[in-house]
Amino acid sequence: MKKIVIIGGGFAGVNLAKRLGGKKEFHITVVDRNNYNFFPPLLYQVATGYLETSNISYPFRRLFRSGKNISFHMGEFEKLIAPENKIILSTGDLPYDYLVFATGAETNYFGMENVKKSALPMKTINDALELRNHLLQKMEEATRTKDESERKKLLTTVIAGGGPTGVEISGMLAEMKKNVLPRDYPEISGHGYESHIYLIDAQDKVLAPMSKKSQSDTFNALTKLGVEIKFGLQVKDYIDDVVSFANGETIETKTLVWAAGVTASVFNGIPEENYGRGRRLIVNEFNEVKGLQNVFAIGDTCLQTTDKQFPNGHPQLAQVAIQQGQQLAKNFIAVESGKTRRPFSYFDKGSMAIIGWNKAVVDIPKPLLHFKGFIAWFIWIFVHLVSLINYRNRIRTLYNWTSAYYSKDQTLRLIIRPKQ
Numbered sequence: 001m002k003k004i005v006i007i008g009g010g011f012a013g014v015n016l017a018k019r020l021g022g023k024k025e026f027h028i029t030v031v032d033r034n035n036y037n038f039f040p041p042l043l044y045q046v047a048t049g050y051l052e053t054s055n056i057s058y059p060f061r062r063l064f065r066s067g068k069n070i071s072f073h074m075g076e077f078e079k080l081i082a083p084e085n086k087i088i089l090s091t092g093d094l095p096y097d098y099l100v101f102a103t104g105a106e107t108n109y110f111g112m113e114n115v116k117k118s119a120l121p122m123k124t125i126n127d128a129l130e131l132r133n134h135l136l137q138k139m140e141e142a143t144r145t146k147d148e149s150e151r152k153k154l155l156t157t158v159i160a161g162g163g164p165t166g167v168e169i170s171g172m173l174a175e176m177k178k179n180v181l182p183r184d185y186p187e188i189s190g191h192g193y194e195s196h197i198y199l200i201d202a203q204d205k206v207l208a209p210m211s212k213k214s215q216s217d218t219f220n221a222l223t224k225l226g227v228e229i230k231f232g233l234q235v236k237d238y239i240d241d242v243v244s245f246a247n248g249e250t251i252e253t254k255t256l257v258w259a260a261g262v263t264a265s266v267f268n269g270i271p272e273e274n275y276g277r278g279r280r281l282i283v284n285e286f287n288e289v290k291g292l293q294n295v296f297a298i299g300d301t302c303l304q305t306t307d308k309q310f311p312n313g314h315p316q317l318a319q320v321a322i323q324q325g326q327q328l329a330k331n332f333i334a335v336e337s338g339k340t341r342r343p344f345s346y347f348d349k350g351s352m353a354i355i356g357w358n359k360a361v362v363d364i365p366k367p368l369l370h371f372k373g374f375i376a377w378f379i380w381i382f383v384h385l386v387s388l389i390n391y392r393n394r395i396r397t398l399y400n401w402t403s404a405y406y407s408k409d410q411t412l413r414l415i416i417r418p419k420q
């Protein structure tokens with residue numbers, strides 16, 4: 001049996017492991033720092049109290065229970081010792097025949113230490129819970145304060161980054177302001193207090209990788225919902241409740257949500273020249289890491305420039321990660337059965353973003369189609385439901401969405417802080 005160690009149980013790692021499940025030529029060990037898989041595209045719904053964490057996450061040991069040749073090891077990657085075909089984890093050492101990095105990406109603060117210290121990222125389940133607690137805590141404080149300028153800061157949210165995450169969070173917050181605030185916070189609602197939801201971006205568009213139609217539809221829908229979109233603003237600092245921008249402008253707020261960039265991780269034991277743009281590991285058409293033997297990288301953490309349609313590398317999207325995981329599994333099987341490996345080529349199924357209830361945008365590349373409004377929202381709901389890891393999570397999510405849709409409300413707005 002070939003020992004395959006996969007570091008990271010996200011879209012890429014899980015799809016690779018599942019495809020190799022039951023193949024008697026391999027034994028697979030999935031390593032992850034968490035004991036659960038989760039679905040990043042719906043994190044913001046946990047942060048805004050529309051979904052529970054268990055709707056979008058699932059324990060690895062339960063997931064791999066039926067795969068006799070798959071084991072799970074909880075631990076953090078620490079070092080690669082390539083000459084010995086071994087990795088060091090925070091929880092022990094593991095030997096491998098094939099090693100696969102599927103570690104995704106992490107939040108990029110572009111070296112701004114104060115932003116890193118005080119802004120709220122949106123990358124993990126912990127981040128989503130932290131943001132949910134923070135938003136609800138600030139609302140409670142706003143109900144109590146008599147200081148007008150303090151109240152304005154508490155009721156102002158700045159979301160940095162006009163990509164899908166920034167758009168989706170700002171849309172959801174605007175829906176909450178419209179539907180939940182008047183019912184749950186009578187001390188604030190209807191008193192004419194100043195409050196803002198700013199979505200800011202350094203570029204002059206939202207949803208930059210999507211079509212011009214999607215960009216303008218999203219801009220119009222968010223503006224109509226009350227989101228104040230500001231372009232050409234690059235965050236420089238965030239200190240003492242003041243976000244300052246490169247052009248000298250400032251916004252006072254207690255809440256800066258950071259959805260402005262990601263970067264891959266640097267791994268101890270992999271030489272500097274093996275990393276490309278965004279610190280992504282440079283791989284060839286078979287996802288082999290440059291200069292290393294039997295070491296592979298898939299998903300957000302790799303940079304593959306061999307796909308003719310994506311000479312600068314693939315976008316860091318779930319579908320790329322899923323397809324790379326599946327293709328690598330086929331290639332491992334091909335090698336074991338003496339067949340030829342196939343180079344990876346990404347099949348773009350399209351992109352989408354939700355803006356609010358009954359509002360979304362969808363771009364499909366072939367044939368070129370654009371949807372907006374209710375139909376796009378319906379497509380978004382369907383695609384996200386079927387993409388969840390199993391039936392249990394799909395049913396729970398559908399239930400929560402249905403009840404939230406009809407009541408325009410949800411009861412998950414709980415401040416739960418584990419003891420520090």
Ligand SMILES: Cc1cc2nc3c(=O)[nH]c(=O)nc-3n(C[C@H](O)[C@H](O)[C@H](O)COP(=O)(O)OP(=O)(O)OC[C@H]3O[C@@H](n4cnc5c(N)ncnc54)[C@H](O)[C@@H]3O)c2cc1C
Nearest residue numbers: 008010011012033040041077103104299300316317318321
């Ligand atoms: C808020 C948000 C919204 C998004 N929305 C969309 C969307 O709408 N559509 C879309 O296509 N894409 C979206 N994405 C991007 C998409 O989630 C990623 O492209 C995808 O998750 C990449 O899959 P992956 O397997 O490479 O990494 P991930 O899914 O990030 O998985 C990486 C795994 O590795 C583990 N890990 C990382 N480092 C270590 C380590 N050192 N040791 C052990 N384990 C480690 C992590 O715990 C994690 O389980 C979104 C991302 C975010 C954060």
